[in-house]
Amino acid sequence: MTSKLPSYEPFALSAEQLREMTVRYAVNPLYLDNEEWLNEDNPFRRQLRPQVLPHLDFSTTLSRPEILDYSGLAAQRLLTSIYEADLMFLPKSGFAEKRADFAAFYSSSNRQLGELIRPALEQHVFGFLDEEVAVTGAWTKDSFRAFTERFETREPAGPLPAARAIRESTDPVRAAQMWLVQFAPDFLSEASPMIRNVLGYYGAVQSDWFKIIIDEYGYGVHDTKHSQLFERTLESVGLRSDAHHYWQFYLNSSLMMNNYFHFLGKNHENFFRYLGALYYTETTLVDFCESAIEVLTEVFGDTVDVRYFSEHVHIDVHHGRMALEKLIWPIIEQCGEGVIADIVRGFEEFQVLNEIADADFAAQIGWMDGGPANKALHEPVWAAISSGKVSAPVAHLVEPRGELSNTHLHDGDELCHIVSGTMRFVSGLNSYQILEAGQGTVIHRNRLHGAVIESEECVYEIHSVGDYRACLS
Amino acid sequence: MLVVTWSTDGAGNCVVLDGQPYVYARTTAGEFVLPAACPHRGGPLHLAALRPGTTRLVCPWHERATSVTRAVRAGVPAVRCGRRVTAVFDLPDSTPFTVEYRPLSDDLVGGRA
Numbered sequence: 055m056t057s058k059l060p061s062y063e064p065f066a067l068s069a070e071q072l073r074e075m076t077v078r079y080a081v082n083p084l085y086l087d088n089e090e091w092l093n094e095d096n097p098f099r100r101q102l103r104p105q106v107l108p109h110l111d112f113s114t115t116l117s118r119p120e121i122l123d124y125s126g127l128a129a130q131r132l133l134t135s136i137y138e139a140d141l142m143f144l145p146k147s148g149f150a151e152k153r154a155d156f157a158a159f160y161s162s163s164n165r166q167l168g169e170l171i172r173p174a175l176e177q178h179v180f181g182f183l184d185e186e187v188a189v190t191g192a193w194t195k196d197s198f199r200a201f202t203e204r205f206e207t208r209e210p211a212g213p214l215p216a217a218r219a220i221r222e223s224t225d226p227v228r229a230a231q232m233w234l235v236q237f238a239p240d241f242l243s244e245a246s247p248m249i250r251n252v253l254g255y256y257g258a259v260q261s262d263w264f265k266i267i268i269d270e271y272g273y274g275v276h277d278t279k280h281s282q283l284f285e286r287t288l289e290s291v292g293l294r295s296d297a298h299h300y301w302q303f304y305l306n307s308s309l310m311m312n313n314y315f316h317f318l319g320k321n322h323e324n325f326f327r328y329l330g331a332l333y334y335t336e337t338t339l340v341d342f343c344e345s346a347i348e349v350l351t352e353v354f355g356d357t358v359d360v361r362y363f364s365e366h367v368h369i370d371v372h373h374g375r376m377a378l379e380k381l382i383w384p385i386i387e388q389c390g391e392g393v394i395a396d397i398v399r400g401f402e403e404f405q406v407l408n409e410i411a412d413a414d415f416a417a418q419i420g421w422m423d424g425g426p427a428n429k430a431l432h433e434p435v436w437a438a439i440s441s442g443k444v445s446a447p448v449a450h451l452v453e454p455r456g457e458l459s460n461t462h463l464h465d466g467d468e469l470c471h472i473v474s475g476t477m478r479f480v481s482g483l484n485s486y487q488i489l490e491a492g493q494g495t496v497i498h499r500n501r502l503h504g505a506v507i508e509s510e511e512c513v514y515e516i517h518s519v520g521d522y523r524a525c526l527s
Numbered sequence: 528m529l530v531v532t533w534s535t536d537g538a539g540n541c542v543v544l545d546g547q548p549y550v551y552a553r554t555t556a557g558e559f560v561l562p563a564a565c566p567h568r569g570g571p572l573h574l575a576a577l578r579p580g581t582t583r584l585v586c587p588w589h590e591r592a593t594s595v596t597r598a599v600r601a602g603v604p605a606v607r608c609g610r611r612v613t614a615v616f617d618l619p620d621s622t623p624f625t626v627e628y629r630p631l632s633d634d635l636v637g638g639r640a
Contacts, residue, residue, distance in 0.1 A: 118609075188558045191604035197615035198604075200528035394604075402608045 065173075069113035072174050076112060079167040080104035080132065084158055087460045088302070091480070091504070096152050097143035097297035098159035100135045101460045103128065112174055115181035122306050122414060122500040123465045129175045130309035134239060136168035136175075137316035141246050146296055176317050179310065187402045193394035195386060201398065202333075202378060211341045215412035217349040219419045225485075229419045230353045231293055232483045235300040236308035236415065241284040241362070242297050245270035247312070250319030251328060257388060262380040266336075269369050283362035290359035291350075302461040303483045305502060307414035311407050318400065326393045329382050330400030337374035343367045414500075421501040422482040429487045431522065432494035435469050438525035439517055446519045453507045453514075461504040467522040468497040470505075475512030480504045496522045529618040535610045536636070539626035541573070544616060548573075548627075549603070551612045552635040556582040557599035558607060560614050563629050567591040573629040584634070 067075060079085075085102035093099050110125045120126065139160060145152050158164060216233055223229035245267055252263050272278030285295035294300070318328040343363040350358045382397060421428075438444040446469075453459075461480070470479065471494040479495055480486045481503045487495060488508070497503060519525055533542045535551045541563055542549050548563035550573045561584075563573040570588030578585050583592040605614035616622070 186609055188553075188607045189605070190557065190559045190599050190607070191602040191614070192600065193604040193615075197528060197617075200530050200615050200620070201604075201613070204530040398606050402606050406608060 067113075067170065067174060069111060072113050072171060073108060073111070075167060075171050076110075076132065076175075077104055077107050079136075079164070079171060080107055082158060082164060084155055084164075085135070087458065089456070089458055091302055091458070091506075092294070092299050093296075093301050095145045095147060095296040095299070096155060097138075097145060098152065098155040100131065100298060100301055102131050102135065103460055103462060106462070112171070112178045115177055115184075116179060118182050118186055118410075120465075121179065121182055121310075121410065122463075124463055126179050126310075127306040127463060127502075129179045130306055130313055131304075132168075133172065133175050133179070133313045133316070134309050136172050137247075137313060137320060138243070139165050139168055140250075140320075141243055143243075143297055172320075176321075180314065180317055183403050183406065186406050187399055189395040189399045189402075193398065194391050195394075198386070198391075198394045198398070205337070211338070211345075214342060214345040214349070216415050217345050219416040220349050220353060223419050224423045226353045227291075228422065228482075228484050230350060231291060232303065232419065232422070232485075233415065234288060234291065234293060235303050235483055236305060237284070238288070238300060239298070239304060239309060240312040242281050242295070244280045244284070247315035247319040248328075248332070250316075251322075251325065257384075259381050259384050259388070262376065262384070265380075266373050266376060269373070278365075280362065280365065283359075283365055286359040287350075287362045290357060291354050300483065302504065303502070305411075305414050305418055306463075306500075307407070307411035311411050314404065314407055324396075324400075326385070326389075326396035327400030327403065329377070329385060330397035330402075331404040332400075333374065333377040333382060333397075334401045334404045336377045339366050340371055340374070417500070418482060418502060421498055421503075422485040425479075425481055425485060425487045425495075428481075428496045428498070429489070429493065431496040432469065432471065435496055435519065435522050435525040436471055436494060439469065439471075439519070444519060444525045446517045448518070449516045451514055451516065453512050455507050455510050457507045457512075459505040461502050463500050463502050464497060464518070466499050466518060466520045469515075469517040469519055469522065469525075470494045470497055471515045471517065473513040473515060475507065475509035475514070477512050477514060478506045478508050480506070498522075529616045529620045529622050529624070530613065531616065531624055532611060532613045533626050535607060535612050536631075537610075538628050540631070541627050541629040542614075542624055543627060544618060544624045545622055548629065549614070550629055550631060550635070551605070551607060551614075552584075552595075552598075552631070553607075553637045554582075554584070554595055554634055555637070556595040559595065559598040560603035560605045560612070561593075561598065561635070565589075565591055565593075571629075573635065574632045575634070576632055577634045 080102040081104045084098055085100055088101050110128055112129055116126055220226050220229040249267055252260055270280050288295045318324040343366040346363045347360045350360055472489045472491050474491045477489045478486050479489050531542050534540050540550055550561050550563045552559055552561040565572045565586040567589055570586040572586055574587050575584045582595040584595055585592050603614050605612055
């Protein structure tokens with residue numbers, strides 16, 4: 055009988071089908087551009103800029119040097135929305151007016167379309183890890199024990215790269231607020247990706263993993279739930295705590311860090327990689343949180359609520375140990391030494407993502423601080439273009455008052471030149487330059503930005519110069 | 528056991544443990560920690576090439592063949608992250624080691640042209 059059956063074909067979309075389905079997913083009214091910078095207590099609204107998606111190719115795998123390019127950001131925004139359709143969100147208030155959005159976000163149509171494109175998007179943004187991390191040889195319990203023992207006895211990491219970026223910023227308060235915003239996608243729905251791993255039936259490890267989750271959820275006492283502690287942190291420094299209020303200000307790498315755990319937790323063939331990444335993150339979070347308390351207190355004084363971080367300094371001493379002793383070792387006993395390679399892989403992969411995120415955040419703070427300097431660079435770069443010394447593709451745009459270019463980034467340097475009118479050019483949370491006729495700014499590659507028109511009309515040009523430094527020589 | 532981290536390329540691409548040099552090989556058939564000296568007569572395995580159409584690495588001195596498949600599956604346990612490799616050797620953790628440079632054949636750096 056079986057000889058008459060067709061052979062099994064794994065599911066895959068062609069590049070064209072993928073583009074078509076991605077656009078179809080993202081033109082949902084929930085995902086259209088916003089007329090404001092911030093979302094108002096509506097966790098179902100996420101700006102995906104669907105108008106740009108027909109021009110992107112998600113069927114390829116981004117390399118590490120390309121990972122912060124625009125298609126990476128677009129894919130991470132899409133993936134965040136797709137993964138979070140598995141989670142439960144409600145606004146803090148005004149549900150009745152948002153009920154249509156609630157229904158649309160959790161509709162079977164939205165979820166089905168998301169699921170169709172998800173595997174390709176995951177390959178697009180996480181496929182580079184296949185090249186970046188390779189595990190080889192015969193890993194045994196003894197070699198893995200030696201590997202983890204060296205990690206456990208490592209030298210202290212020192213101050214966080216992000217803490218250094220905040221301290222060195224010309225506006226540490228703004229930089230620290232931008233930093234806290236980056237954690238909102240993770241900390242407000244904290245441990246949700248992890249919970250994907252405790253469903254099902256697989257033995258004693260399942261119950262031990264549940265103990266970590268009980269801690270994350272504050273033992274059922276809402277005020278001690280870790281997300282609640284983080285809400286207090288946000289509010290104590292003047293930030294809002296409704297989910298995705300700051301959607302447009304999430305960096306590519308911040309979404310990448312959170313989505314990585316969803317990627318591993320959603321695809322259970324990555325179960326062992328998740329364990330390795332969990333062990334790394336739970337163990338290093340102690341140093342991270344100590345450093346966070348220091349820098350936040352330095353910047354905001356005693357008014358900042360750092361209980362989220364002090365709780366983790368305490369509990370993650372246990373969670374790091376539990377991840378290794380109660381989850382990883384028993385799983386190796388249960389499944390055999392063959393799973394160690396995947397555990398090591400996840401352990402290393404999350405370090406790669408951390409490095410990318412540290413560099414991305416520091417670069418963004420440098421970009422925000424550099425607003426006046428980038429505005430001043432307009433003059434020599436514009437001179438090179440207007441004199442014909444440099445020739446670059448140009449887009450001519452005319453926009454009315456209030457037109458808001460939702461945040462995005464470019465894959466090369468660009469020059470924004472204002473022909474007439476006024477533009478507020480936004481380079482991060484509470485970071486902007488006012489550009490008048492004849493003025494402009496250099497826009498650095500991979501740096502998040504947006505703009506809003508503040509005159510009746512604004513005529514401007516975007517010159518894709520590639521590398522602005524070539525215009526200065 | 529001894530855990531060592533070194534670079535896959537550049538000046539410190541070879542770790543010498545107890546007199547035995549090791550490099551990290553990235554071939555079209557897989558990645559692995561490779562003893563840089565052939566176990567036969569000490570030939571320069573770091574300059575070895577793949578026998579065309581096979582996954583056998585051939586020592587340039589006496590053409591002794593090494594199975595890449597076996598090295599990947601059963602060799603020294605290691606993880607490469609970017610250009611950094613960490614390997615666990617079955618040696619006392621007090622074993623002294625140094626890092627130095629060994630040129631690598633094209634077949635050992637991903638089959639570059």
